Amino acid sequence: MLVLVGLVLCLAPADALTAFPPKFQVGKMNGDMVVKCNTSEQQVTWTLNGELDPMIEVTNEGQTLTIHGLDLPATGNYSCWAGTVLLDTTYVVVSSTREERLNVSCQAESYRGSFRCSWTVPYPAAFRTRLTHSDGSLGEWVPVASHRGRFSASFTDPSFCPFAEELHPLQLQLEGLTDTSYLNFSIHFFVRDIVRPDPPQQLTVQRRGEQLHLAWAPPASWSLPKSYFALLYRLQYELLNGTQVDKYVEGAEETQLQESARRVRISCQDPYANPAWSPWSAWQDVNAAQPRRLRVH
Known part of the structure; x- marks a missing residue:
């Protein structure tokens, strides 16, 4: 099955993410953003991509850092420190600003409720994805493998019954990050529409x-x-x-x-x-x- 999804995404610079960060925030271009350090320390120092004094406009108020006029140079990994001890990190990106097209292909080998999805992008990025099961429950975020711009993830829906009629489509949610931008979209499909058996x-x-x-x-x-x-x-x-x-x-x-x-x-x-x-x-x-x-x- 091939799904065409309209997206907006900025191209990333050469030093791109290799894994999806555990904590991130998305802000609007030229808007202000508040980043908080998850710590009991009252006074902390901040770095952006390892730099102690980046050339961006910020206000530091203890555990809180305010970024003024968020733009692409202000995106990246914000870390708070107590001396040389790392306390917390937050990856900051901006909302997408340029429309892209992304092709997602999903395929199941049988009616056992397992399938695999893959897609390609022409720029460095990191992704995570999860499944909304047929009973409406949300699955855990699934790791996404990548190789030379091709991404893939495998899923199993434990609530899927191969002998019952599919009344509701599955929903796949996907989030992606480059060094500067964020995307979030979903696709819907029935397992019966993506089945392709292995060879006899x-x-x-x-x-x-x-x-x-x-x-x-x-x-x-x-x-x-x-x-x-x-x-x-x-x-x-x-x-x-x-x-x-x-x-x-x-x-x-x-x-x-x-x-x-x-x-x-x-x-x-x-x-x-x-x-x-x-x-x-x-x-x-x-x-x-x-x-x-x-x-x-």
Whole structure:
């Protein structure tokens, strides 16, 4: 499933966040912001990104720091100290100021209530995300993995029932930070709309006289029982002249081929919901299925 979401986000400088901070505040551009130090100490000193005297306009009143005219140079990690002892930190960012588009793709392997979402951004950022379950409860914030601008997170909805009709969509909430900006948005979807099975497994080919007998098993990750969670299988075989032929099988895990084939592979889908086909299995060489002939001396 692909979701297009309208966002506004400033581009981040080179030194970007690598993890979502535990504490942050979002302010308006050119507005004032109050940052508080969570401590019983009455007198503290403040640093911004490790600098004791940054070139920004602030008012320091003990445990409280007021930032005047918040702008991009004033964003970052504010830390309060008692001497050399770190007391508290707050990451300060501004509201987004430029519209962006973000693509979020979610996929489930079965109807077990687990799925994975991924997205990409062209700038350094840190994200966190959580799920609103089908019973309305909020899930815990889920860590987000990142690699070269691609982000992903895995979820499990313990309240999801694979045998019940989905009456309400799931809601995924996502928060993101760059060094200067903040975004917050949600997407809604039904699990039935994002299901894409894994490839079928254990494909075997046996030659029986002039016919080829093919057998396979459902994906190991697919929901059970098979009588309830049926699959439609798509066999593709390549003839000796290179022509590829498709054959569809439903309600069975074996079939016969009358034609001579060079190789075969298989895919599957849920025939009653989203029409997404699984990836193909690896090609199975039919020559390997031919029985060995004993050499007589």
